[in-house]
Amino acid sequence: MSAPAQHLTVLLREAVEALAIKPAGVYVDATFGRGGHSRAILERLGPSGRLLALDRDPRAIAAAAAIGDERLRVVHRPFAEMAAAMGEAGFGRADGVLMDIGVSSPQLDEGERGFSFRFDAPLDMRMDTTQGETAAEWLARADEREITQVVRDYGEERFAFQIAKKIVAARNERPVATTGQLAALVREAVRTREPGQDPATRTFQALRIHINQELEQLALALPQAVDMLNPGGRLVVISFHSLEDRIVKRFLRDAAAPDASLPKNLPLMASQLPQPKLRLVGKPVKASAAEIAANPRARSAVMRVAEKC
Numbered sequence: 001m002s003a004p005a006q007h008l009t010v011l012l013r014e015a016v017e018a019l020a021i022k023p024a025g026v027y028v029d030a031t032f033g034r035g036g037h038s039r040a041i042l043e044r045l046g047p048s049g050r051l052l053a054l055d056r057d058p059r060a061i062a063a064a065a066a067i068g069d070e071r072l073r074v075v076h077r078p079f080a081e082m083a084a085a086m087g088e089a090g091f092g093r094a095d096g097v098l099m100d101i102g103v104s105s106p107q108l109d110e111g112e113r114g115f116s117f118r119f120d121a122p123l124d125m126r127m128d129t130t131q132g133e134t135a136a137e138w139l140a141r142a143d144e145r146e147i148t149q150v151v152r153d154y155g156e157e158r159f160a161f162q163i164a165k166k167i168v169a170a171r172n173e174r175p176v177a178t179t180g181q182l183a184a185l186v187r188e189a190v191r192t193r194e195p196g197q198d199p200a201t202r203t204f205q206a207l208r209i210h211i212n213q214e215l216e217q218l219a220l221a222l223p224q225a226v227d228m229l230n231p232g233g234r235l236v237v238i239s240f241h242s243l244e245d246r247i248v249k250r251f252l253r254d255a256a257a258p259d260a261s262l263p264k265n266l267p268l269m270a271s272q273l274p275q276p277k278l279r280l281v282g283k284p285v286k287a288s289a290a291e292i293a294a295n296p297r298a299r300s301a302v303m304r305v306a307e308k309c
């Protein structure tokens with residue numbers, strides 16, 4: 001087992017400032033990770049403030065025990081269940097919700113989690129290691145068409161069909177059970193090389209998104225976050241690739257627009273029109289050059305902020 005890895009929090013100051021923390025407010029950190037954002041939120045909260053933190057990874061939950069702060073409640077739950085978690089915590093409505101989505105550095109850097117082709121390890125890839133199917137189990141049962149679709153849609157991989165064919169042919173000989181085996185098959189199937197990128201990168205991203213249902217989780221969580229905010233409460237979302245950011249961008253745009261589904265010629269007074277749920281705050285924020293130099297994983301981060309009307 002590799003040594004526990006650290007997580008360098010991305011857009012720490014920017015995200016916590018965007019939450020516009022009120023000392024007596026109630027906040028939700030939907031992706032605790034190693035608690036970088038949670039610690040900074042707690043620093044700004046007064047004695048009556050509250051923070052609910054969620055993570056689906058049991059190792060993140062174990063790490064939270066080190067904080068020991070009675071204003072913090074930590075729950076092992078996927079963020080698609082954040083409304084239920086908030087109800088059970090009895091915290092009422094929230095003044096801010098932060099989602100710093102994707103994987104943490106420990107998930108990528110602890111080889112035995114099976115997220116990375118940099119280590120040869122069992123092909124697991126589950127954020128929540130207490131339940132669900134591993135990537136190896138899925139690759140053992142999915143058909144060629146399903147594998148092609150996942151690798152193409154979630155990895156935006158041109159050679160998805162060739163990769164799926166290789167996997168299916170290889171598993172007839174022996175199960176594709178390790179990160180090393182999968183990476184080798186993908187490298188054989190991908191005929192072109194992108195500078196500075198391992199050919200296995202896109203396929204690993206695709207499988208991770210599929211195994212953890214990352215896009216479905218996000219789509220389920222965003223409306224819950226908005227519904228549980230108090231008026232004036234902030235929603236802050238940091239995403240790390242274009243598939244996630246597209247979902248966030250469209251959701252915020254639609255929630256910030258008056259209801260476009262109504263026919264334009266309806267004789268409604270302005271006060272009768274359905275009001276937007278959110279107001280967009282500022283432009284999308286990216287990490288500074290200095291942050292990217294210190295933490296290259298910040299390069300792809302995009303933070304979007306909105307306020308409940």
Ligand SMILES: C[S@@+](CC[C@H](N)C(=O)[O-])C[C@H]1O[C@@H](n2cnc3c(N)ncnc32)[C@H](O)[C@@H]1O
Nearest residue numbers: 009031033034035036037055056057078079217
């Ligand atoms: C980028 S890290 C968050 C890092 C954190 N902000 C920090 O500063 O330490 C993302 C975390 O979100 C968790 N996560 C991802 N998807 C999740 C989901 N659907 N529900 C709950 N947690 C999730 C991962 O397990 C991971 O720990």
